[in-house]
Amino acid sequence: MFRSINIFLLSFDMQSFYRIARSGRAMTLHLLFLSMILSSFGPLLISWSRDQVKSMKYFMPHELRLLTLIGQEIQAFNGMIDKVLIMVKINMNLKLVFFSIIYIFISSAVFASSSQYNLEVKRFVAMVGAMPNFFEQNIYLLVDVKTKQAAIIDPGNRSHEMEEYISARDITISMILNTHGHYDHVGANDHYSGKYGVNVFVSFLDEELFQEHFTDSSVMKDLNLIESIKFANYKINVLKTPGHTPGSVSLYIGDILFSGDTLFKGSIGRTWGLPETKKRLQIQEISSIREKLLVLPDATRVFPGHGESTSIGYEKSNNRFLIE
Numbered sequence: 001m002f003r004s005i006n007i008f009l010l011s012f013d014m015q016s017f018y019r020i021a022r023s024g025r026a027m028t029l030h031l032l033f034l035s036m037i038l039s040s041f042g043p044l045l046i047s048w049s050r051d052q053v054k055s056m057k058y059f060m061p062h063e064l065r066l067l068t069l070i071g072q073e074i075q076a077f078n079g080m081i082d083k084v085l086i087m088v089k090i091n092m093n094l095k096l097v098f099f100s101i102i103y104i105f106i107s108s109a110v111f112a113s114s115s116q117y118n119l120e121v122k123r124f125v126a127m128v129g130a131m132p133n134f135f136e137q138n139i140y141l142l143v144d145v146k147t148k149q150a151a152i153i154d155p156g157n158r159s160h161e162m163e164e165y166i167s168a169r170d171i172t173i174s175m176i177l178n179t180h181g182h183y184d185h186v187g188a189n190d191h192y193s194g195k196y197g198v199n200v201f202v203s204f205l206d207e208e209l210f211q212e213h214f215t216d217s218s219v220m221k222d223l224n225l226i227e228s229i230k231f232a233n234y235k236i237n238v239l240k241t242p243g244h245t246p247g248s249v250s251l252y253i254g255d256i257l258f259s260g261d262t263l264f265k266g267s268i269g270r271t272w273g274l275p276e277t278k279k280r281l282q283i284q285e286i287s288s289i290r291e292k293l294l295v296l297p298d299a300t301r302v303f304p305g306h307g308e309s310t311s312i313g314y315e316k317s318n319n320r321f322l323i324e
């Protein structure tokens with residue numbers, strides 16, 4: 001006995017999908033299960049290569065029809081999709097219903113265990129500096145996937161890509177955070193605090209560094225006086241990590257750390273001054289890192305102010321400044 005029904009097989013936030021995809025194994029497992037279940041429906045032409053996912057519009061003969069793949073931008077695996085809905089219209093018997101239910105159980109278990117936090121970090125690279133010495137700086141958007149609230153971290157310059165990302169996804173900006181007061185991290189504070197009507201959190205110990213870049217001091221909050229900030233249903237912990245600048249902080253939330261210019265992949269932030277001062281500040285910076293950052297779990301994902309992301313575990317065993 002066959003009857004025609006629509007089942008909704010997959011509906012999940014693409015941010016979690018992407019995160020799992022990057023972690024590798026769980027996603028492979030997931031796709032394997034999906035393929036297995038779909039293949040039990042009959043002729044199966046689905047292949048999960050990157051290009052095919054992008055242009056996925058398959059029409060199966062009668063037994064299986066992938067009706068719609070809805071995504072704002074179909075560019076799977078590069079993190080641009082908000083939601084993918086795969087609706088399968090099938091002529092289905094009870095055996096298949098059974099498999100689908102099992103699949104949905106398995107998939108929700110995989111997703112539940114993989115995304116302990118509904119937080120995502122999106123990196124935008126901005127160009128800062130002046131001719132001819134432009135260089136790259138990381139602006140981060142910390143997004144609570146559930147509420148679509150976000151914080152902008154270190155807007156060194158305006159990023160159209162980020163602005164488009166925010167408006168295309170109806171993201172609400174709730175604050176701007178600076179890891180320290182250097183111009184390449186605070187340059188677009190004014191612009192974004194005006195545009196989104198939000199406060200800017202920065203340590204006033206760096207006032208000398210940032211003051212010429214601000215016009216509106218009424219929106220500014222002193223991170224040096226703050227231990228933690230409420231963000232959606234989470235708490236952003238403000239870890240004071242002086243060294244690179246007096247007011248340098250690292251921002252810790254969930255399994256995520258924004259390390260500013262204090263800790264980089266394989267390196268640490270530079271310090272300034274006469275040789276003796278420079279050395280003293282570097283010692284201060286290294287003890288900040290040891291006492292405040294290396295004590296975090298190894299799996300903590302680290303997002304620095306410049307360059308690639310890393311993890312606490314990786315830096316513990318690979319960062320030559322930190323290996324004794």
Ligand SMILES: [Zn+2]
Pocket residue numbers: 180182244261
């Ligand atoms: Zn800096």
